[in-house]
Structures are given as C-alpha cells and as structure tokens.
Amino acid sequence: MQEDLSWMLANILKVPGARHALLVSADGLKRGMTEGLHPxxxxxxxxxxxxxxxxxxxxxxxxxxxxxxxWRQTVVEFDHGWLFLVAAGSGAYLAVSASTDVDMEGITFRMHQLVQSLGEEMTAPPREMADGS
Incomplete structure (x- = not known):
C-alpha cells in the first residue's frame, strides 16, 4: 500500500478561495486529500x-x-467554482477545487510550487499485482 500524502496538501488551502485538494495516481486512486473532503x-x-x-x-x-x-494543466469552470488539474510527477496528478473568486494565478502557482518542491514524493509508481508481477 502506498503512503498517504495528505499532509503535503494543506498548504494549498492557504490560498483564499481554495476548497479541497486531492492527490491522484494515474490509475485513479486517491493518494492524499485535504481535511474536510469526504472520502x-x-x-x-x-x-x-x-x-x-x-x-x-x-x-x-x-x-x-x-x-x-x-499537456500541462486542465482548468474547468462551474457555476460555483473552478477545478484545476496539473501533473504532479510521473503517474500522479494534483487536483484542486476553488470558489469563483479564487486568485487563479495564485492557486496554480501554489500547485506548481508544491509539485516542484516535493518532486519524488509526488511520483506514483505503477501498482504491482498481488503475485509480485
């Protein structure tokens, strides 16, 4: 089982308007999430x-x-906010949700800063089969 990397995401929520952050493996598994996000x-x-x-x-x-x-990032706008998705190393992605009034440049800067500063920890290796293959 991979380490829970939730502790690394809290800094993103310091940007006014940021709601949740989620670290995701390429195969769609949650590797970390900010407090307050329902599992x-x-x-x-x-x-x-x-x-x-x-x-x-x-x-x-x-x-x-x-x-x-x-591909560098995907940004999606909704009536009540924004979704930001960036690459976070080989096989990992960082997603952040934010309110409509978030500083978009500030949130993406913080996301890229986190990805750069944590480099190897953000890399999600491919899952191994139970038989070790």
Missing part, C-alpha cells in the same frame, strides 16, 4: 481526475500541430 467524494473524484487528464492529453492535437504536444 467517498474523494474516491469518485480521483477516478474522474484520471479520466479528465486522459481526455485532456488526447485532445492536444486540437490545440496545435507543431511537434509533440505536452
């Missing part, structure tokens, strides 16, 4: 974030055709 919602959201990053990556060609397109 069931975190599990569902983790699976959805894995799918969202996959969809985002697959639409890179729509943005441009010059060379290889690299």
């Amino acid at each position: 069931d919602l975190a599990d569902r959201t983790a699976a959805a974030m894995s799918a969202l990053q996959s969809i985002s990556r697959s639409t890179a060609g729509f943005v441009g055709t010059d060379g290889e397109q690299q």
